[in-house]
Amino acid sequence: MTATRIDPTASVHDVWVSYQAGKGVGSTHALRGVSTTVYPGEFISVVGPSGSGKSSLLHALAGFARPVDGQVMLLGTDITRARQAAIARVHRRGVGVIFQSLNLVPSLPIIENVLLPSRFARSRIDQGRAVGVLKQLGLGDRLGHRTSTLSGGEQQRVALARILYAPPTIVLADEPTGALDTASTGLVLEQFRLLARSGTSVVLVTHDLQAGVQADRALVMRDGQLVREIHQPTTQQLVESAPAPTTSEAVHDG
Numbered sequence: 001m002t003a004t005r006i007d008p009t010a011s012v013h014d015v016w017v018s019y020q021a022g023k024g025v026g027s028t029h030a031l032r033g034v035s036t037t038v039y040p041g042e043f044i045s046v047v048g049p050s051g052s053g054k055s056s057l058l059h060a061l062a063g064f065a066r067p068v069d070g071q072v073m074l075l076g077t078d079i080t081r082a083r084q085a086a087i088a089r090v091h092r093r094g095v096g097v098i099f100q101s102l103n104l105v106p107s108l109p110i111i112e113n114v115l116l117p118s119r120f121a122r123s124r125i126d127q128g129r130a131v132g133v134l135k136q137l138g139l140g141d142r143l144g145h146r147t148s149t150l151s152g153g154e155q156q157r158v159a160l161a162r163i164l165y166a167p168p169t170i171v172l173a174d175e176p177t178g179a180l181d182t183a184s185t186g187l188v189l190e191q192f193r194l195l196a197r198s199g200t201s202v203v204l205v206t207h208d209l210q211a212g213v214q215a216d217r218a219l220v221m222r223d224g225q226l227v228r229e230i231h232q233p234t235t236q237q238l239v240e241s242a243p244a245p246t247t248s249e250a251v252h253d254g
């Protein structure tokens, strides 16, 4: 009998990440032995309290944080000890990141920020497609505006437009709806869902329960560990596993 094996898009295996926070203060273990595997077309949310290691997990998957132990695979390449240049090559093969520092060039018009990776890669430029994705994200009236003149939430959407313009194999997004209102959040989540449906793996760090429940799988982080994986999470499960800051503030039972 032959079994069909689906190659993972990315994985972390018993990954430890530590940071030296300052002179004489010792090191913080941001990740303590985290393992998980991401498959093509999966929509994964990463939830948990502030400081639990969500961003660190994303940075490890992207190759931006070098583990002190464990193994990180990204698009079939072991990047655990890879040099920066090798990691950059893997990224060009199909990794899209939306991190808090958005990698946008502030002085460029937003449409040029969308086209920038394709210009670097010397791919064919499709202006019409770029205009289309910016319109989908509610930025149709801002096409020629310098990126620096947009709000934080608008710039987050430009970063997403760049990804939708040329969908990568995997998207790693850290709080991509953090600066958005409910309506824009819904719009952006819909785009992530469609991306995943078309085969892109999406790993989304979020405090937003609306985002958390849309995922196929939620990774619940606490104190640098992956304490739970919930398939098809419900709001109830997410609230119980990882109370959002607003929820715990609202409850405030002392």
Ligand SMILES: Nc1ncnc2c1ncn2[C@@H]1O[C@H](COP(=O)(O)OP(=O)(O)OP(=O)(O)O)[C@@H](O)[C@H]1O
Residues within 6 Å of the ligand: 019, 020, 021, 028, 029, 030, 048, 049, 050, 051, 052, 053, 054, 055, 056, 057
């Ligand atoms: N560059 C750094 N230098 C030192 N310590 C760091 C650094 N980045 C993160 N840490 C520490 O590692 C731990 C995990 O941080 P991380 O940013 O992964 O948390 P998070 O779950 O993303 O939190 P938040 O929801 O607030 O963004 C925290 O204790 C944090 O203080």
Ligand SMILES: [Mg+2]
Residues within 6 Å of the ligand: 054, 055, 056, 174
């Ligand atoms: Mg974070």
